[in-house]
Amino acid sequence: MPREFAFHGVYLPTVTVLFVVGLLVTWVVDRLFASIGLYRFTWHPSLFRLSLFACIYGGLALTVYR
């Protein structure tokens, strides 16, 4: 993937856009996990959710810088 892309003549780093994409993906996955009751088996649900976001965002960012 390109490392930057142009938005109306302004260059944005792709990772910034991926941050928003990561948030959306995490939101969907989070709802899914909550509805199947996965969070009842985690020790620290909010840390788990934060780490989930970190993993998803990191994974997405790897497609740009590798």
Next chain:
Amino acid sequence: MKNTSAVPALALRQALNAWARSNGVMWIYLFKVLLAAGLTLWLAMRFQLPHPSSAVITVFIVMQPQSGQVFAKSVYRLLGTVIGLAVMLTLVALFAQARVLFMVSIAIWIGLCTAGAMHFRDLRSYGCVLSGYTVALIGLPAVMQADTAFMSAVLRVLAISLGIVCSAAVSAAVFPQTSSAALSNALYNRFGTFAGFVADSLRGILERTVMEATGVRYAAEAVGLESLRSVTAFEDPHMRMRSGRLMRLNSEFMALTTRFHALNRLLVRLRQRQAKAVLDAFDSIQAELIEVLDSRRGKPLTEQDAAVLSERLDILRESVRARIRTARHALYEQAPAIIDRRDFETAAELLYRFITELHNYTQTHASLAAPHHEREQWNERFKAKANTMASAVAGIRSGVLILALSVFWILTAWPSGNMFTLNAAAVSALAATTPLPHRTAQQMAFGALVGVTVGFVFNFFLFPHLDGFPLLFMVLGTYFALGAYVSLRPGCMGYGLGSLVFFCFTSIPDNPPVYDPGTFLNTAIAVVLSMFTTAVVSSIILPPNSPWLWRRLERDLRKQLVNVIGHPLPGLANRFDSASRDLLNQAYGLANGNPAVQKELMGWTFTVQEIGHAVIELRQEQARLPDSERYAENTPWQQATRAMGRALARLFLKPSSGNLQRALNAVDSAIACVEEAREPDTQHFEESPLRRIQSFLHFIRTSLLDPHGPLASYAPSETVATGLSHAS
């Protein structure tokens, strides 16, 4: 041996637990603030943002003890920031050369944001605050160098977003104090106190002042629980799945308190006129309920308890129905006066409905145990009610303040004029949502004075000796901890926030750092002056704690009754309940320190709620009437009730002796018309809508005549005295 060592260990653990629950929470919060500020500062320095101070300031503005609040607010704050950025860039592009137009449009925008922050009494209010704050913070520096405005604005927005994201991450992951725990705690305990309160009031052993205080407390709790519920949805996916049921629970609890309040007032009036026969008959009905409630007094109600209680109430409801019939027979055999009979019917009906509602409430509470439940289907939202006039005035106040300061800036060409205007704008946006903006602004001004003084010492005597981030943070952190500690003291929020924000504003080194004592002093003077100006202006231009505002709120409250008479029925009860409670809560807070006004407000709220609910129930009965000649639209009793509705609306729009007399006459004639049309006594009470309607009408009548109510001052003295005998 084992025993002796176990006892001190246990005592120690208990002491530690007690500490952890009280002071420990505060220290953990302090630690979290420091951690978030440190993380933000480090990242901002690492990313080489030109103004790390804006990021750190945002942390102090966003951080809250409970994580749910930080999340929910963060989402809306990010939205607000982006909106502020978009507006600012448009304004800079349009008016970079025309400073008068630029300042006028900024004043208008910030005025709009402040008005919005007051108008939306939910999370959207934070979005409005932050969008006004962002405009001030990024716009005024940007317009000074219009050619680099875009980059500097974007970088500042990045800094603000960095602060928001870091504080959200820290409060989620490090020792989270969840809002959902606070919510379930509040729910569990509320029922225990409510059960005790109901049992005591039914026994008639509570003072009037205690009842009033409890009424205010339940109103405040209803508003508080709703805001907790709205933030937990952001924090905890399990709570989000229960959001509809929590909303329903709150709405059912409001209905419950209103119903009980009506019953209680009726009983109080009966005790005042010593209607012994009715009270004795009623005692035999309520005994069982008191017993059930006493068993729950002061105990937290968990979901399992609620399921058990719900079954008990279901049985109780059937037995109470039978008891009402027996008591009615016994009472009628004594050949009571008509008013006694009507009072008894009304009280029994209210009690029966109270038990039914209590049963519904416990069922909803019990349903919280399951992740999915059919009770989740609930569309009636809590409807907050703000006064349009009040929000408009807050907006105009901020707008005028900014205009005045920009005129000063343009006329004097003061080099720090932009700081002066910027800070006034940001602070007026932040302070407007607090109950007493001028006091908050005043506190922040004193805080800022301390903050910039310490900042000066730090900047020019300490910083030259420091090298590297760890040392810098050691120095800054001491002040951050102190400021955060002060802001946690009750009533000192403004001092702490002011000193932290303006300490950061002046003292956190930019990238690259600038050492210029002249500019520093100019900025510092501008900051402190602008804060004091804001304080003065907000206390002069229509301060919200003045009589006009609570009078307007009182009128809004009375207007709720007019809505109840005129608005369409579906969802009306919930809208009425939430709006009247929200209004009471606001007005009560504004009239703080003025007990006479608070007492009058309470009186109006109670009267409006009692009569409003009676009217709603009357309308519900009318909507359910079977198709029969007795209940047709053009019967005299239907016309008389409609006339009564109009008379009540007139009375509550414009209370006066004449209107009160007219309303009383209308109620009397409605009661008389219903009396002529009503079903024979041989028919069961449950199957006779007209007899129920009559009991509601009778309730409205006693409520209007209440000698302790706010309408008593309009009643000519002989009406109160002869009213009862006239009816009997």
